[in-house]
């Protein structure tokens with residue numbers, strides 16, 4: 001078995017255990033394997049192990065490696081978890097099945113005009129960090145109403161680094177509940193089990209599956 005496949009089995013077991021230990025887990029929790037910075041060979045190891053749900057944070061990087069992999073594994077589901085510029089919307093909707101980072105009216109307008117309509121999540125900046133994308137928690141209600149007519153399925157957050165994430169997961173879950181949104185994208189390698197306790201339907205796990213990322217090879221930054 002490949003190292004990736006071994007890691008996958010371990011993470012799926014931890015997700016299962018966290019769901020069993022949770023008082024009110026979501027009806028299901030999907031693992032999004034975050035493959036940013038990793039090449040097709042590492043991704044293929046997970047595809048060959050049967051995994052089909054992946055996340056990328058840059059449109060351009062995903063365009064470079066996913067069209068060929070999607071041909072080989074057509075039932076793959078690709079999630080955009082990084083910021084989306086309006087001039088990339090056309091490319092993004094062509095490639096991605098779910099976009100987690102809807103966060104401003106201009107982007108909502110561009111998505112409304114797009115031909116293909118992937119499922120959407122609204123990113124909420126639960127920590128109100130100036131450097132981070134997402135709508136402020138107090139503006140979330142208004143923005144959810146303003147995106148009516150778009151296929152918005154849920155909310156996504158990236159809690160501030162270095163502090164306990166639980167209050168942020170709780171806030172996101174409360175907002176989703178208040179607005180009848182079924183999906184909650186929250187939890188990464190370090191905290192996905194906590195997110196599951198608060199009802200995560202999608203956890204985004206990168207380094208626990210693939211090991212540490214080597215950013216020296218790309219111009220990327222981790223947004224947390």
Ligand SMILES: *Cc1c(COP(=O)(O)O)cnc(C)c1O
Nearest residue numbers: 034057081188189204205206207
């Ligand atoms: C990179 C990234 C992740 C995965 O982070 P890990 O800590 O490696 O699991 C999750 N969500 C977003 C938005 C990311 O950019």
